[in-house]
Amino acid sequence: MHRHAHSMDKEDSRPAGVDDATVEALGELNKALETIHRVRGHLYSAHQLVGGADLTLDRMVNLLREAGHDETADRVEHELLGRNVLPGRWTFQIVEEFDDGYYATFQEIERDAREKLAGGRRHIFEAEMKERRRTHGMPGHEATP
Numbered sequence: 001m002h003r004h005a006h007s008m009d010k011e012d013s014r015p016a017g018v019d020d021a022t023v024e025a026l027g028e029l030n031k032a033l034e035t036i037h038r039v040r041g042h043l044y045s046a047h048q049l050v051g052g053a054d055l056t057l058d059r060m061v062n063l064l065r066e067a068g069h070d071e072t073a074d075r076v077e078h079e080l081l082g083r084n085v086l087p088g089r090w091t092f093q094i095v096e097e098f099d100d101g102y103y104a105t106f107q108e109i110e111r112d113a114r115e116k117l118a119g120g121r122r123h124i125f126e127a128e129m130k131e132r133r134r135t136h137g138m139p140g141h142e143a144t145p
Contacts, residue, residue, distance in 0.1 A: 009144050012127035015119045022117050027125025033110045040103055047091035057081050 014023060057076055064073035085091055114120050134141040 009127070011121060012123055013121070014124050014128065015121065018118055018124075023124050023128070026114060026118055027123075029110050029113055030123065030125070033106060036103060036106050040098065043091075043095050043098055047095050050085055050091045054081065 057080060061073045061077050061081070064070070064076070086094060089097075111120075114122060118124060131143065134143065
């Protein structure tokens, strides 16, 4: 069981009766959710990068036309500009489907597990790790703000 619960914020402390395995499991679930938050960020990055590249093609098509390369400009304009990145989908649709489906479900399951198993408390595993690793009395190692 954990030690030093008295020096942690109440919202980060382990509720009575919650065992080590549960705290560890919730810590792993949170770690997985944090990874999915990063995935979401990467999807938004891809969305913005693809959109920016598509808009850059407008200038490129104009430059090709100015240089007399109409055949290549036509191909880019007709085959690439505005093209779906996946069948029937632009990146905004991929992001929306991810957000409304997998991401929302993952967040709901993580929140439900915390509510049922730990009174809704977040980061218990990390809070206990902080308490174990900090040097009591040392500046910069305070338990709470």
